[in-house]
Amino acid sequence: MxxxxxxxxxxxxxxxxxxxxxxxxxxxxxxxxxxxxxxxxxxxxxxxxxxxxxxxxxxxxxxxxxxxxxxxxxxxxxxxxxxxxxxxxxxxxxxxxxxxxxxxxxxxxxxxxxxxxxxxxxxxxxxxxxxxxxxxxxxxxxxxxxxxxxxxxxxxxxxxxxxxxxxxxxxxxxxxxxxxxxxxxxxxxxxxxxxxxxxxxxxxxxxxxxxxRGLSYYKINVEGPARDLHSGVFGRMVHEPMTDLIRVMGTLVDVNGKILIPGVDEMVAGADVEERQLYEKLDYSIKDVEDSIGAATALSDDKVEVLMGRMRMPSLSLHGIEGAFYGAGAKTVIPAKACTPQSPESVLPLVKAHIESEFKKLGTKNKLHLEELHGGTxxxxxxxxxxxxxxxxxxxxxxxxxxxxxxxxxxxxxxxxxxxxxxxxxxxxxxxxxxxxxxxxxxxxxxxxxxxxxxxxxxxxxxxxxxx
Amino acid sequence: MxxxxxxxxxxxxxxxxxxxxxxxxxxxxxxxxxxxxxxxxxxxxxxxxxxxxxxxxxxxxxxxxxxxxxxxxxxxxxxxxxxxxxxxxxxxxxxxxxxxxxxxxxxxxxxxxxxxxxxxxxxxxxxxxxxxxxxxxxxxxxxxxxxxxxxxxxxxxxxxxxxxxxxxxxxxxxxxxxxxxxxxxxxxxxxxxxxxxxxxxxxxxxxxxxxxRGLSYYKINVEGPARDLHSGVFGRMVHEPMTDLIRVMGTLVDVNGKILIPGVDEMVAGADVEERQLYEKLDYSIKDVEDSIGAATALSDDKVEVLMGRMRMPSLSLHGIEGAFYGAGAKTVIPAKACTPQSPESVLPLVKAHIESEFKKLGTKNKLHLEELHGGTxxxxxxxxxxxxxxxxxxxxxxxxxxxxxxxxxxxxxxxxxxxxxxxxxxxxxxxxxxxxxxxxxxxxxxxxxxxxxxxxxxxxxxxxxxx
Ligand SMILES: [Zn+2]
Ligand SMILES: [Zn+2]
Ligand SMILES: [Zn+2]
Ligand SMILES: [Zn+2]
Incomplete structure (x- = not known):
């Protein structure tokens, strides 16, 4: 009516x-x-x-x-x-x-x-x-x-x-x-x-x-020395928390936005021809992305790929890294977006297993703590x-x-x-x-x-x- | 007298x-x-x-x-x-x-x-x-x-x-x-x-x-979008500057303090038996490091290795990473200590070549700028x-x-x-x-x-x- x-x-x-x-x-x-x-x-x-x-x-x-x-x-x-x-x-x-x-x-x-x-x-x-x-x-x-x-x-x-x-x-x-x-x-x-x-x-x-998309925040904390160290004195004497943290962060996502934590991207089924058509139909172009970000840095030249990256795929961003110069510890809070059928509960064990295993591979004497701050489905x-x-x-x-x-x-x-x-x-x-x-x-x-x-x-x- | x-x-x-x-x-x-x-x-x-x-x-x-x-x-x-x-x-x-x-x-x-x-x-x-x-x-x-x-x-x-x-x-x-x-x-x-x-x-x-040791500061700036992006919207649509920066930072130093920039560690000749004896003689123990940092995270159990790491080897620390949540750019200032015969002038071309080559390998559409802020011999x-x-x-x-x-x-x-x-x-x-x-x-x-x-x-x- x-x-x-x-x-x-x-x-x-x-x-x-x-x-x-x-x-x-x-x-x-x-x-x-x-x-x-x-x-x-x-x-x-x-x-x-x-x-x-x-x-x-x-x-x-x-x-x-x-x-x-x-x-x-x-x-x-x-x-x-x-x-x-x-x-x-x-x-x-x-x-x-x-x-x-x-x-x-x-x-x-x-x-x-x-x-x-x-x-x-x-x-x-x-x-x-x-x-x-x-x-x-x-x-x-x-x-x-x-x-x-x-x-x-x-x-x-x-x-x-x-x-x-x-x-x-x-x-x-x-x-x-x-x-x-x-x-x-x-x-x-x-x-x-x-x-x-x-x-x-x-x-x-x-x-x-x-x-x-859903949203989870993962807090990674690498603990090392009990206090901040005098600049210059301890470089190359101790395992630096920030070095360890950056190493672990580098294993989470590639520059094309693909999540490298085994099992996370895989939880979301690929799009079939019919689903791709849904995105084809949308009034959108790579120029729209570029205009809205003010730079030619879209992940793909294919609008369907870019739109599916935003709408039906999980994403993970690196940011919020904190740690003093030769600091006692280093930490970050990583926001990750999830897509159906992912839930914070189903993703967390994958994130935890991956981060702990990558950290272990480093062979550092520092300690890592992972915490999920809050999640939205x-x-x-x-x-x-x-x-x-x-x-x-x-x-x-x-x-x-x-x-x-x-x-x-x-x-x-x-x-x-x-x-x-x-x-x-x-x-x-x-x-x-x-x-x-x-x-x-x-x-x-x-x-x-x-x-x-x-x-x-x-x-x-x-x-x-x-x-x- | x-x-x-x-x-x-x-x-x-x-x-x-x-x-x-x-x-x-x-x-x-x-x-x-x-x-x-x-x-x-x-x-x-x-x-x-x-x-x-x-x-x-x-x-x-x-x-x-x-x-x-x-x-x-x-x-x-x-x-x-x-x-x-x-x-x-x-x-x-x-x-x-x-x-x-x-x-x-x-x-x-x-x-x-x-x-x-x-x-x-x-x-x-x-x-x-x-x-x-x-x-x-x-x-x-x-x-x-x-x-x-x-x-x-x-x-x-x-x-x-x-x-x-x-x-x-x-x-x-x-x-x-x-x-x-x-x-x-x-x-x-x-x-x-x-x-x-x-x-x-x-x-x-x-x-x-x-x-x-000498000291150089290297500023790495990854430029992407012209402005900060709305949280959540652009995840997995664009190349994120912070992801690129973390990737590049991960290629600079390993968790044991070894500098991975080709040629940098190599500029400093290894210590012969006689030189090692200079460090053997010093009144120092791993317990001294551990006491002064308040943690058992020394890079080695060999006091000579730890002392040489501090006194006769270059070091590179990761810190000072800045970049907003889905920010327009990401940057860091990396302090590196150099040892004779290194000079800021002799190290810079190695750092530049390595960072630019690693960044190129990433295949991102963002841009990287490297700047040496100041150096001490x-x-x-x-x-x-x-x-x-x-x-x-x-x-x-x-x-x-x-x-x-x-x-x-x-x-x-x-x-x-x-x-x-x-x-x-x-x-x-x-x-x-x-x-x-x-x-x-x-x-x-x-x-x-x-x-x-x-x-x-x-x-x-x-x-x-x-x-x-
Ligand atoms: Zn003084
Ligand atoms: Zn002073
Ligand atoms: Zn609103
Ligand atoms: Zn709002």
Missing amino acids: PAPKEFLDFVDSNADAFIQRLSEAVLIKSVSGDPTYRDEVIKMSNWINQQLQAVGVQTHLADLGRHTMDGQDLPLPPAVLGRIGNDPNKKTVLVYGHFDVQPALVSDGWNTDPFKLTILPNGQLVGRGSSDDKGPVLGWLNVLQYHHQTKTPLPVNLRCCFEGMEESGSEGLDDLVKKESQPGGWFDGVDCVCISDNYWLNTRTPVLTYGL PWVTDINHWNFKAAKIATKAIYNQEPDMTREGGSIPVTLTFAEALGVSVLLLPMGRGDDGAHSTNEKLDRSNYIQGTKLLGTYLYEVSVAQ | PAPKEFLDFVDSNADAFIQRLSEAVLIKSVSGDPTYRDEVIKMSNWINQQLQAVGVQTHLADLGRHTMDGQDLPLPPAVLGRIGNDPNKKTVLVYGHFDVQPALVSDGWNTDPFKLTILPNGQLVGRGSSDDKGPVLGWLNVLQYHHQTKTPLPVNLRCCFEGMEESGSEGLDDLVKKESQPGGWFDGVDCVCISDNYWLNTRTPVLTYGL PWVTDINHWNFKAAKIATKAIYNQEPDMTREGGSIPVTLTFAEALGVSVLLLPMGRGDDGAHSTNEKLDRSNYIQGTKLLGTYLYEVSVAQ
Whole structure:
């Protein structure tokens, strides 16, 4: 069922007001990862809460308790739960978004004040959180405003879950989601979930996302001397921890991204001709990668290989190496992305066996400790579910384009939480483009993505209401 | 010629006053590497200047100009030059020391205030700079005080060069030494040099040092993407700079300290039986290494191998690796110690050829840049020179022990500057023990090393006066 023409017209004629509201949201420095901004994140919870109430949503500020960050005991910003409609003849859709943002300082290289939304002549709305994830959250508000203002009933029962700790590990959210998914909870009766918090592959073609990689962090610590040593004195007298660590790290991944830990790549079956065709179809080129990284360093000239590397293969990166000059020890934290059917539990023994065996081969007298810091399971869902069908029809209606069906290289752990707690289809329906620069300097959301994206979210609700 | 018994008695009966003077010196926070302490370093120049004048030395505060540190334009602390005696029938001895210190904070793990000299019951004088290098500098002052107070002429003409930037690269000193070594300069006519700024091998046996390793820093920079990439998105899509860098670093040195760059270890000829005997004779054991590092991670169980690794072989350490999570580039600065006959100039082409060839083998699309940051030439001198003979006799007189003849694993670049500018024998005559912890927390100088060391420096001057 298409959205009413009045809705689409309303969005167009209120575009400037919607952008104005996005400015207000960007102005609140809701950086969840920095304790000095915690008040601003809480202010943002309240702002979202008021905005939802103003468009007729029944809300609840869900207290998530306190936590420790940088040695400080801090209140967690409350999650904002919303409910509108309770018609047993309608489907119930849960939408998720987050209103916290990554840190941003002009000195990082922003061309403008990151917390002042700047409208560029080319239509880009530049500001921290414009695309990740205040824009999409406000997209839902815009949809609700039409229905409230014109007294048009929503085609579905809607539930909202907006949080303020996503950029800092969604602290406290898992428990809340599990609790509210119980009978009588805020999410009881939800038929499907829609999350708008990722991006198109490129700058041209809308996307529906049906998979995410999992994430594990492995901490390797090589212990040697009991204290840091005087520079120069001990070179070539003792086994240096850093030398050992670099040696072990060199056995983990090759320069082409292939994981050298026996069994890890092998857990993921190769793609057959049919699966390769899925990637062939995607609107993507090597030039897109090169443009987005600003260098000609893609791992392959074959777009299918590059896309499969991101979407259906595990990856392992080397980084975060710490160790003083002739230091007492050396350590690193290695982030590894996993793909279905891998789980943190199934990969860990392979990683452990490999690292310990490689370290043993070195014949050093230092000691190695391996620790898995935390893990997230990869996720893939059925693209033939009515939730996806509805989103596909809605996308065609708004963009006049077939959406690309993608899997993300990154992780959005809450996706799996919803899927598991509710047992329903979860759809990732991004609003922004691949070059938005979430987490980077000069983050932007294109005006057309914000406005057309608002139409898309609304239209999706209409299509869901009749989908089967 | 032995030192007069009155001198030795004077040192013993003035020991407490000498320690009191060391307290005063430690109290001045002359940290040269931190711009906020620059005034204290300059204060220290003036304090040394006054102390020298008080014991009859003609002095000169040598202006070294200004420099930039951490983006700040700062005055360099003046070097203090001293001159006493001009008798053409006496030898002229130049003594060098430095009065600046390494940074120190209680929070680094000091048991006491680092800038308040604490006398422990076991006789240790704990404080920053006690051993490196205020103690030895004050040793010379103590010697001079005896001669001034008792109106005893020195057995030699003495020249002093005390600087305040040693811990920060001896900025400005090279030019000063070269200038003052010219005819008419402060160091004109110098017959030998004595530097007291290193340590015994152990805690038992005094040492004369006749060699130092050189030092080169190689900066490797792997350039990839034009900007940092969104975490997770680009894993296994692009060549990651850090992966490439770790691979290259893994080809430089093995876990046993052997340098894998072809030709580098080979430049240093193997030790014959006779040379091995020099190391056999040294009072050192594997337990000494293990005690000083607090772990059983020595590279060998053979003390000769371990000592030769430190004293006559080059070494290369991996450290200082920087690169963001999916960063635009990755870099490291690699310190390498060289031994005679290696020079920075002769080693660089080998390093460059090896790194470039290993990087090429990787087949990555990223780019590598290698840069040599600065280099210091290794130094070895003749242990049969009268300068060393005098020091050996003096050591036996004071410690009743044959000194160990050592080469240092580290660098004291000013050694080479003096050797080249003056063309005379340079002797390193340490005051402190191997466990003093220079540059570390809880730096100390043993009371007996300070007091006997003062006697040693004085006695050395008497032995030099007659040596041939
Ligand atoms: Zn987000
Ligand atoms: Zn984000
Ligand atoms: Zn020193
Ligand atoms: Zn030092």
